[in-house]
Amino acid sequence: MSEVTVDAAPDALRVTIDGTTLEVAPGTTILEAAQAAGRWIPTVCFDDRQAPFGACRVCMVAVEGSPRPLPACTTPCGNGMKVETEEPTARRVARTVVELVLSELPEPPEPHTELARVAARLGVDGSRWSGAVHPHEDDFRHPYLALRHELCISCGRCVRACDEIQGAFALTATGRGFEANIVAGLDAGFEESTCVSCGACADTCPTDAISEIGLVAQLERS
Secondary structure (H helix, E strand, O other): OEEEEOOOOOOOEEEEEOOEEEEEOOOOEHHHHHHHOOOOOOOOOOOOOOOOOOOOOOOEEEEOOOOOOEEOOOOEOOOOOEEEOOOHHHHHHHHHHHHHHHHOOOOOOOOOOHHHHHHHHHOOOOOOOOOOOOOOOEEOOOOOEEEEHHHOOOOOHHHHHHHHHHOOOOEEEEOOHHHOEEEEOOOOOHHHOOOOOOOHHHHHOOOOOEEEHHHHHHHHHO
């Protein structure tokens, strides 16, 4: 067993992540502690520039004493907490969520995207389920950004980036379940919205649902 000290203080909490014991400050999440311990936990809706959201349930981990896996990105550490990041039930939940997300896409995500990298590391190759997929619906009304609705997985990262990082409030989440998606400018398109072309939404998107126009053209040529 190894030990790591992170922001040690008189009120520091001792947490054990996969056998590594750390001292962390109160308020530190399991995900932050795991990262400090050098342990990988899969995430899809998480961006460390934004407030934790806890929507995707891909970052599930096992915590000693808890009857069920817990989301690492929103669960604060407790003193004496023992966490297993690769516990079979927690990883099965993560893989199932990723499979469900992939099952709604009309095509596999591009290898460079965050979703594709998470799926590959979890050993998820496609989905066991077949059914309705999102139809191709592309919005190229913005001079710099493309919005491809069929690739949206409703993680909310683009909306939060626009709100929390830029303060432009140009994007809105709409619909529920399979119909959930993102619209810009009350569905009038980016160009008619309060978008300031900062690119924060494209930078955080894990699927390229929002990306630079140039990247779309490059992918279409390849």
